[in-house]
Amino acid sequence: MALLEIVGLRKVFGQVVANDHVNLTIQSGETHAILGENGAGKSTLIKMISGLYKPDAGTILFDGTLRNFSNPREAIVAGIGVVHQHFMLIPALTVAENVVLGIHGGWGRYDRKRAEEQVRKLSEEVGLPLDPSRKVEDLPVGMQQRVEIVKALYRQAKLLVLDEPTAVLTPQETEDLFEVVHHLNQEGIPVIFISHKLDEVRAVAHKITVMRAGKTVFESPVGSASAEQLAYWMVGRDVVLQTRRDAVQSGATVLSVNDLTVFDDRHTKKVDNMSFAVKEGEIFGLAGVDGNGQTELVEAITGLRKLAHGSVHLQGKDISHSSVAKRIEQGIGYIPQDRQRDGLVLPFSIADNLQLREVSTAPFSKRGWLQKRAAKKHAQKLVEEFDIRPRDVDLPVGDLSGGNQQKVILAREMARHPMLLVAVQPTRGLDVGAIEGIHKHLLALRSEGRSILLVSLELDEILTLSDRIGVMHAGHLVAVYNNGEVSREELGLAMTGEITAKEAGA
Amino acid sequence: MKKLFKSLSLPLYAVITGLVLGAIIMAIAKYNPWSAYGSLFAGAFGNPIAIGNTLAGAIPLMLTALGIAVAFRTGLFNIGAEGQYWVGAMAAVFIGYNFASMPWYFHIPLALIAAMVAGGLWGGVIPGLAKAWVGAHEVITTMMMSYIAILLAHYMVEKGPMMQQGFVPQSPPITASATLPTILTNSNLSAGLYIALAAVVVVQILLFYTSFGYKLRAVGHNGFAARYGGLPVALYTVLSLGISGVLAGLAGGVQFLGVDYQLTDTFQSGYGYTAIVVALLARNNPFGIVLASIFFSALSSGSQMMQITSGVSANMTDVITGIIIFFVAADRLYAYILRTLRKKQVVAVARKEVQS
Numbered sequence: 001m002a003l004l005e006i007v008g009l010r011k012v013f014g015q016v017v018a019n020d021h022v023n024l025t026i027q028s029g030e031t032h033a034i035l036g037e038n039g040a041g042k043s044t045l046i047k048m049i050s051g052l053y054k055p056d057a058g059t060i061l062f063d064g065t066l067r068n069f070s071n072p073r074e075a076i077v078a079g080i081g082v083v084h085q086h087f088m089l090i091p092a093l094t095v096a097e098n099v100v101l102g103i104h105g106g107w108g109r110y111d112r113k114r115a116e117e118q119v120r121k122l123s124e125e126v127g128l129p130l131d132p133s134r135k136v137e138d139l140p141v142g143m144q145q146r147v148e149i150v151k152a153l154y155r156q157a158k159l160l161v162l163d164e165p166t167a168v169l170t171p172q173e174t175e176d177l178f179e180v181v182h183h184l185n186q187e188g189i190p191v192i193f194i195s196h197k198l199d200e201v202r203a204v205a206h207k208i209t210v211m212r213a214g215k216t217v218f219e220s221p222v223g224s225a226s227a228e229q230l231a232y233w234m235v236g237r238d239v240v241l242q243t244r245r246d247a248v249q250s251g252a253t254v255l256s257v258n259d260l261t262v263f264d265d266r267h268t269k270k271v272d273n274m275s276f277a278v279k280e281g282e283i284f285g286l287a288g289v290d291g292n293g294q295t296e297l298v299e300a301i302t303g304l305r306k307l308a309h310g311s312v313h314l315q316g317k318d319i320s321h322s323s324v325a326k327r328i329e330q331g332i333g334y335i336p337q338d339r340q341r342d343g344l345v346l347p348f349s350i351a352d353n354l355q356l357r358e359v360s361t362a363p364f365s366k367r368g369w370l371q372k373r374a375a376k377k378h379a380q381k382l383v384e385e386f387d388i389r390p391r392d393v394d395l396p397v398g399d400l401s402g403g404n405q406q407k408v409i410l411a412r413e414m415a416r417h418p419m420l421l422v423a424v425q426p427t428r429g430l431d432v433g434a435i436e437g438i439h440k441h442l443l444a445l446r447s448e449g450r451s452i453l454l455v456s457l458e459l460d461e462i463l464t465l466s467d468r469i470g471v472m473h474a475g476h477l478v479a480v481y482n483n484g485e486v487s488r489e490e491l492g493l494a495m496t497g498e499i500t501a502k503e504a505g506a
Numbered sequence: 507m508k509k510l511f512k513s514l515s516l517p518l519y520a521v522i523t524g525l526v527l528g529a530i531i532m533a534i535a536k537y538n539p540w541s542a543y544g545s546l547f548a549g550a551f552g553n554p555i556a557i558g559n560t561l562a563g564a565i566p567l568m569l570t571a572l573g574i575a576v577a578f579r580t581g582l583f584n585i586g587a588e589g590q591y592w593v594g595a596m597a598a599v600f601i602g603y604n605f606a607s608m609p610w611y612f613h614i615p616l617a618l619i620a621a622m623v624a625g626g627l628w629g630g631v632i633p634g635l636a637k638a639w640v641g642a643h644e645v646i647t648t649m650m651m652s653y654i655a656i657l658l659a660h661y662m663v664e665k666g667p668m669m670q671q672g673f674v675p676q677s678p679p680i681t682a683s684a685t686l687p688t689i690l691t692n693s694n695l696s697a698g699l700y701i702a703l704a705a706v707v708v709v710q711i712l713l714f715y716t717s718f719g720y721k722l723r724a725v726g727h728n729g730f731a732a733r734y735g736g737l738p739v740a741l742y743t744v745l746s747l748g749i750s751g752v753l754a755g756l757a758g759g760v761q762f763l764g765v766d767y768q769l770t771d772t773f774q775s776g777y778g779y780t781a782i783v784v785a786l787l788a789r790n791n792p793f794g795i796v797l798a799s800i801f802f803s804a805l806s807s808g809s810q811m812m813q814i815t816s817g818v819s820a821n822m823t824d825v826i827t828g829i830i831i832f833f834v835a836a837d838r839l840y841a842y843i844l845r846t847l848r849k850k851q852v853v854a855v856a857r858k859e860v861q862s
Contacts, residue, residue: 303736304733304734323736323738324733324734324735324736325736325737325738326736327736328736334734336734341728341730341731342730342731342733342734343731343734344728344731345723345724345727345728345731345732346727346728347727348723348724348727352720356724356731356734356735357734357735357736359717359720359721359724359735360717360721364717365716365717365720368716368717368718369715369716369717370714370715370716370717370719370720372715
């Protein structure tokens with residue numbers, strides 16, 4: 001019998017039809033993936049299932065009864081557990097406190113021992129071992145996600161919804177999560193798995209429903225749909241999944257990093273005596289688990305962080321102590337990891353953001369006067385070229401979707417044809433169509449003979465784009481491979497530090 | 507145009523709410539709000555001289571608020587504009603009663619430049635450097651510097667170096683060559699009005715038409731992105747607070763060359779604090795500041811007339827000011843109310859569409 005049956009669901013916001021004719025059937029004990037681009041209506045659907053929005057039309061049948069939740073609490077009581085993309089945890093409280101929060105018997109005293117025992121037992125039962133007495137803020141992201149899952153199960157969820165659960169996880173944590181999902185299925189709890197990553201969905205789900213433009217357009221068991229087919233349904237056109245790369249043309253050295261040592265803000269050594277070089281027309285991919293010094297390395301190269309020892313050269317010139325402005329001038333482009341914090345001024349318009357890194361120079365200003373017309377013309381050209389939507393260059397970038405915000409940064413950095421582009425997680429959180437576009441642009445830059453230092457937590461991205469692949473672990477460059485001469489498993493092993501520089505072919 | 511209207515609507519609601527609640531309070535206290543507001547308006551704008559005095563009171567508010575707005579735009583809170591106003595006043599008066607032989611076209615600019623430099627150093631450079639180098643918060647440093655300035659001004663005329671011969675604690679009056687001409691006879695309105703309006707235009711151009719202004723605003727909205735964009739954030743912090751102090755210092759200079767002429771020991775202009783409210787109400791928009799400063803000046807210049815003719819205490823205008831401040835600060839409340847109303851409408855329309 002179906003646990004959840006949704007028929008003809010519809011939700012309208014003003015002029016925008018966010019969901020329309022949405023149908024979905026979830027059987028007990030299965031994992032059902034909902035696949036779709038950003039803005040396809042996945043989140044709206046989830047918010048209706050979890051009681052945050054009221055549908056304008058259609059029915060939700062859950063556990064045999066017709067439901068019309070008017071708030072999230074009702075949905076939780078009915079047995080729908082949702083793990084949101086941004087965790088709803090209180091960092092200063094312990095795991096156990098977070099789990100029992102709000103349902104641990106009204107006014108009474110908080111019985112720490114009992115709560116911790118309950119949480120420990122539950123977490124072990126479902127195969128998610130947790131230390132209930134630790135503070136949430138001390139846990140890695142993967143563990144925090146477990147807390148969210150246990151929290152939902154503690155509230156006796158009969159159905160678990162995971163909204164973009166892997167967006168924040170490392171490859172290893174993702175593997176662990178898949179284990180957990182399988183385990184839950186065995187216990188009879190079905191999981192709705194929201195994602196826009198094809199390979200993940202194919203790895204974890206039994207059934208797949210594709211959403212596009214607010215509608216459910218395709219449903220199939222996982223085995224009988226190819227990746228190309230799914231991508232077609234998601235985007236509505238054929239997508240080239242493997243971007244072809246032409247042969248390597250390595251010439252002069254563009255970036256060389258020598259014996260570089262960098263400390264973070266807490267004076268911990270994050271990059272330890274690291275050396276490597278990136279050549280003309282080369283994409284050097286830097287793989288590694290998050291927090292192994294990539295951020296500090298990138299900041300030292302782009303001028304945002306002081307280096308403690310060693311040097312950075314761009315085209316033979318020592319830029320170790322140059323200012324950010326100087327490095328921009330000398331041809332370093334930079335796509336930062338946190339686009340909203342570092343890359344954009346959200347209240348500024350698209351046009352204003354597109355000149356952020358060179359506002360003092362022509363054509364954007366002359367003798368200190370802003371050249372608004374030139375900036376606008378420049379922006380209109382880039383908006384077309386990089387397909388930034390909507391096309392209105394006077395719109396504040398804060399109003400754009402994440403994918404379009406990323407395109408603004410990409411457009412700004414690419415427009416300058418930088419000698420070296422440092423790209424950190426350039427496609428994080430983007431959908432298939434947008435990723436394809438960004439990869440194309442990066443490869444085009446490479447064909448011009450420019451160099452790219454690509455830092456990514458996603459092995460697939462590294463393997464698709466890089467000419468050479470370096471692996472960082474604990475501040476060291478533990479291995480460098482030519483792409484094509486290394487397997488995913490080898491890379492994964494190197495990322496855990498299970499390999500020393502000596503063994504690796506340089 | 508639509509954008510301008512939208513940005514004006516929230517402050518307008520705040521003002522209307524302030525006036526309406528003020529009227530309700532007066533009605534509860536058994537006064538007639540109509541006649542009270544009528545006399546308030548008459549006192550502020552009833553005849554040319556009243557208008558002149560209202561505008562005269564708006565000048566120092568306008569200049570000080572401009573300074574505060576520049577700092578706000580860079581994400582900084584200059585709370586010590588009052589002190590910068592007083593150092594500006596001291597500098598201008600000092601130059602004003604010395605150099606009597608100087609022709610006016612040197613004397614006035616010299617006095618005003620001294621006022622601006624003093625205000626800039628006091629409000630900008632010292633707190634700015636303290637923030638840039640050791641991270642001292644500007645709210646604390648500008649406020650403390652403000653107290654130092656006010657007490658320093660006291661010392662100057664109470665047996666200090668700027669005290670006039672005799673026993674009255676006041677400075678000598680400035681000479682005729684340093685006096686800003688009055689542009690409306692029998693009122694306090696001096697040529698300082700032109701200086702203030704010119705400053706409004708200059709700040710507007712500086713903020714929105716130069717790359718310097720772009721950078722100030724970028725630093726204000728997002729310091730991380732500004733650093734990423736290659737801007738020296740610390741330098742812009744100093745410059746922004748500096749400009750802020752220059753404008754507050756200019757306010758003091760203009761006020762003393764045009765209206766007060768000599769330092770006395772009654773030190774309470776309050777302009778530095780009211781100007782914060784002016785900047786908030788105007789949402790840091792230079793032209794909005796012109797309107798907002800005239801409005802607050804009118805409240806204070808009309809309050810005497812209100813007290814005399816309708817018996818409502820002049821302090822009532824302070825109550826209204828307080829209510830307005832509350833609702834300006836609570837602008838999200840309006841945004842929330844408007845949004846809920848709009849949502850209801852949208853849902854109703856959508857329902858109709860679905861049904862048809």
